[in-house]
Amino acid sequence: MEERRIGAIKILVALLGCGLLISCKTTKEEGHAKKLEQPNIIVLLCDDLGYGDLSSYGHPLIETPNLDALAESGIKLTSFYSTAPVCSPSRIGLLTGRSPNRAGLYDFIVGGNTPREDLKDVVHLRAEEETIPALLKEVGYSTCLVGKWHGSSLFNSEKQPQPDHFGFEHWFATHNNASPTHKNPKNFVRNGSKVGPLEGYSSQLIVDEAIDWLDKKEGDSPFFLEVAFHEPHEPIASPETLVKKYLAFTDIKEEAEFFANVENVDIAVGRLMAYLKEKGLDKNTLVVFTSDNGPETLNRYPKAKRSFGSPGDLRGMKLWTNEAGFRVPCIINWLGKDTYNGTTDAVISALDFLPTFSELAGAGLPQKELDGQSIASFLKTGTIERQKPLVWSFYNALNEHVVAMRKGDWKIMARLKTEEGYLPKILNIHSGNEALVKKAKLSDFVLYHLKEDIGESQEVSKKHPELFERMKTELVQEYEELLDDSHIWARN
Known part of the structure; x- marks a missing residue:
C-alpha cells in the first residue's frame, strides 16, 4: 500500500513537472509570438505643413504622389488635430500624449541661455516626462530620431535632458530649423557630437540617416523611428529642378520654391517607403504622416517670404486657435496589415499616438494624466468614440x-x-x-x-x-x- 502511494506521488510529480515544462514552453512561445506581432512604427512629421498643402488634400498644383499613395491604400484623416498651433508644444504633446501645457510648453522654445523676463530661456522637456520612445524601448524597441528636436532651450547641453534621455537611442537632430537653410545645413548633431557642414537638402539627409540607422540596426527587434522634417518651415531652400517645374505655374519664384519644398518631402518619403519594401520591412510597419501645426502666414516676419502654405477651407493659420492653426493633414497606413481603408472625418489627435503605440507594442502607460486615448480599434474599424474632448x-x-x-x-x-x-x-x-x-x-x-x-x-x-x-x-x-x-x- 505504501509502495503504491509512493508510486502515485512519483507519477503526480512527473506529470506536474511535465505540465510546468509545457507551461514554460508555452509562455516562451507566446512571448516570442507577441514580440513578432509588435509593429515597427514610423512617425513622419512635417513643420508648418498646412491642411491644404498636399494634392490628396486638395492642393491644385503641388504634386505629392508618394503621400497620395499612402493615403489611397491607408487612412486619410480630415479631422485630425495637432496638440498645439506652434512647433515645440505640438511636438512635446505628440511625444507625451499630454496637453503640452501640463509639461509647461506654452509656446515655441527659444535657444540659448540669455536670461529673459518671461523665463522662456529655461523652458525644456523636463526629465520626469515619459515619452513614446522611452516606453517602447522598455518592451524591446530600437528607437531613433532624425530631424528637428526643439524640445530644450539648451540644445546638446548636459544642463537639460536631450533626446537620448527620453528614449531615443540614436539621434541626428537640430535644435530648431536647419541652418542656414534646408540646403547644405551646418547645425546637425549626432548623438551629442556636432556633425559639421553637410551637402544636400535636409529632407533627404535625414532620410539618408534613417536608412543608414536601419541598415546598421542589430537583431530583429521592432523599431520606433521619428522622421521630423524641417520642411516647409522657413528658411526654405529647394532643388532647382523642382523650382523650375513649378515656375511653369506661377510667376513668383518664392511660391515655386515653397511648392518644390513640399514635393521634396514627398520624394524623401517615397525613398523611405521604397527602402522598407526592398528590405521586407513592409509586412508590419505602422506609418503615420502629419504636421506639427498649420501653415505660416506669408511675410509675418522678414524671413517668411516663401511661406505660401495653404489652410485649405479652414479659418486662420499657424498660431491661431481657429481650425487652421492645428487641424492638419494626417495619413495612417499600417503596411502589411488589413485595416480600415478610406477617408474619415473621425476626430483624432496626435495626443492619441502614445496610448495607441503603447497598446500595439504591449508597453505600459505613464502614471501622469493623459489627454489622448488609444485608437487601436479605430485602425481596424474606422470609427471611434472620444472619451474626453480636445x-x-x-x-x-x-x-x-x-x-x-x-x-x-x-x-x-x-x-x-x-x-x-x-x-x-x-x-x-x-x-x-x-x-x-x-x-x-x-x-x-x-x-x-x-x-x-x-x-x-x-x-x-x-x-x-x-x-x-x-x-x-x-x-x-x-x-x-x-x-x-x-x-x-x-x-x-
Missing part, C-alpha cells in the same frame, strides 16, 4: 479666442478676461505672471458646428442655446483642470 489653451494666439474645445461635431472658443481687462498675450507661464493668468476667467464664448461649417464662418450659439450652455460649462471645467495641472516655471 482642449487647447494657447495664450499667444494671433486671434482673440485663445482657448478652444472640440467635442463631437462642435467647437467652442473663449477669451480670457480679468477685472482689469482681457488677458494680454502670454509667452510663458512663470512665477511672475502665474497669479494674473489664474485670475483670468473665460468670457466671450462662441460656438461653431464644424460638421456643417468647417470654415467657422457661422457663430451658432443663439441657434443652440441649451447645447451652448452645456459646452460652456464643460469648457470651464476642462480649462480649469488643465490650468491647475499646468507646469509653472521658476528660475532656480
